[in-house]
Amino acid sequence: MDLRHLRYFIAVAEEQNIGRAATRLHISQPPLTRQIQQLEEELGVRLLNRTPRGVELTQAGALFLDEARNIRAVVEQATERTQRAGQGKLGRLDVGIFGTAILDAIPKLLLAFRRSYPEVKIVLHTMNKGEQIEALRQRRITVGFNRMLAPLPDITTRLVANERLLLAMSHTSPLAAQESVAFAALRDHPLVLFPTGARPNFIDKVMTLCHEAGFEPIVSQEVSDAITGVALAAGGFGVCLVPESTTSLALPGVIYKPLTGLPHHAQVDLSCIYRSDDQSPILEAFLGTIDEVRADAGSAPA
Amino acid sequence: MDLRHLRYFIAVAEEQNIGRAATRLHISQPPLTRQIQQLEEELGVRLLNRTPRGVELTQAGALFLDEARNIRAVVEQATERTQRAGQGKLGRLDVGIFGTAILDAIPKLLLAFRRSYPEVKIVLHTMNKGEQIEALRQRRITVGFNRMLAPLPDITTRLVANERLLLAMSHTSPLAAQESVAFAALRDHPLVLFPTGARPNFIDKVMTLCHEAGFEPIVSQEVSDAITGVALAAGGFGVCLVPESTTSLALPGVIYKPLTGLPHHAQVDLSCIYRSDDQSPILEAFLGTIDEVRADAGSAPA
DNA sequence: GGATGATCATACTTTAAAGGTATTAATGAG
DNA sequence: CTCATTAATACCTTTAAAGTATGATCATCC
CATH class of the missing domain: 3.40.190.10 (Periplasmic binding protein-like II)
Structure with missing residues (x-):
């Protein structure tokens, strides 16, 4: 059996007439007759009673008409869903x-x-x-x-x-009074660094920036992630260089200051x-x- | 699209390999490749990623595999139901x-x-x-x-x-004492007849039997159906000839007696x-x- | 790292089946 | 009884699916 058989059968059932159905399907009548015969033979079921005025569905044919329409709907839905999946929409x-x-x-x-x-x-x-x-x-x-x-x-x-770097610190930090902080000023302040983990990482980046600025930073603590780093900064363990988006972390007692005197590539x-x-x-x-x-x-x- | 495409695609998806799927389908590899390409082209969706070790489903392909299996199941069920209908079982x-x-x-x-x-x-x-x-x-x-x-x-x-005729009567009837009743004896007893309705009917049959037995019956009442007739007999309106199956009507006060002296064709x-x-x-x-x-x-x- | 083997794709041929044309058979209507 | 309508059949054409041979690609193995 074939989807074509279903399509043909639906047309014949709806027209109650093989010739008219053939016209509707844009084929001639004899092949349609044959396809329907073939369908009946394959199912082993008489679907139509032939009359001199056309055809009429048997009870089995009426049931099969329902089934055929259902199959057609299922197939249409399947292709539609697949196409949406193929377009990345599903x-x-x-x-x-x-x-x-x-x-x-x-x-x-x-x-x-x-x-x-x-x-x-x-x-x-x-x-x-x-x-x-x-x-x-x-x-x-x-x-x-x-x-x-x-x-x-x-x-x-x-x-x-590509985010700017900011400096996170406790509001009690001596740097807190300034509007912005010169990067070079960090040479005198202990740094909280993160993340410890697979290299290259943000710690490497900060170290390189310090070296380029001509100083070796005082490392207060290395921690696994930004949250911990900012928390330690808030606790006064030192200041912590962070990407700008970290400001979403509004931990109590933390303030963020922009940095000046950084090279252009000092972005993360x-x-x-x-x-x-x-x-x-x-x-x-x-x-x-x-x-x-x-x-x-x-x-x-x- | 065609049910063949679905069958082929399911095989390819399950084997993850076009060549093996072709073997399983008892066809050679190139036509299978082409049918799959055709299916993808018709849907406008890439279903498989070709690798040097076979093929693997894309996300859309995996979805279509589910759909294809579903369609196959729906089609199988449809043919099965239609065949049962064709055998008069449904x-x-x-x-x-x-x-x-x-x-x-x-x-x-x-x-x-x-x-x-x-x-x-x-x-x-x-x-x-x-x-x-x-x-x-x-x-x-x-x-x-x-x-x-x-x-x-x-x-x-x-x-x-083909049922025998019985005689329904009230248990107070003078005929109630006998084990059986001779048909000819009915000449002296008023009859309740049924049904009034399209001819030929059971009334015609009873009248013919009476004439054949050589008498004109005394008609007590003509009623529309057997239940009414038996009820009137129970009430003493007369006796009532009924088909044997009417004994299922166990109205209070009614007794049924076999008849003797009837010709062979006196059956209903x-x-x-x-x-x-x-x-x-x-x-x-x-x-x-x-x-x-x-x-x-x-x-x-x- | 080049030979080898496996896999899918392509080109071309063969075969099967769907479709078309012409005609027949059956049946109901005028 | 003829005519019109419909489905079925016979035969031919065309389309498309399947087969054969071969090429292209890439991973694997010595």
């Missing part, structure tokens, strides 16, 4: 996120994507840089978000945001990463959303 | 019944049919002789039950039961009637059940 996007990277930019991005593609289910997985790479390769996630990723052949990196990137050979339409859609969001942010910066 | 049987004909024989028959064909819905329609003929011609019913039907060209009659038939040109499998099944029930009754009479 499906699932697994996203690897890295602790503090979830602040600010990423929620905006995910919300924008969900607005454009409401039928794509977004599943978040918290994992660190190494785990993200591993999960990408194993296809457990489609995209990850990270900072300062060393380039890899099979992973493509796409810049999502936030990148989206994905498998270079991934051609899935959902990924494409997601990358498109990134572009849109960046364009919006560029045209109307906050 | 569907609907509309039956016209005539008042008192519902006693005894017909319930037995309908129960036997329902036991053999539990998925055929039996719908009963109470209608008289003329209405049954009309309803048969208009296909509102498939079979009817009736007595003493005059032969018609487009309606076939099939004898279901109960027949099933149906359109002569009706070839529906459900009718065939029902006629088959009639045969079986009669055979059972014949081999082991009550």
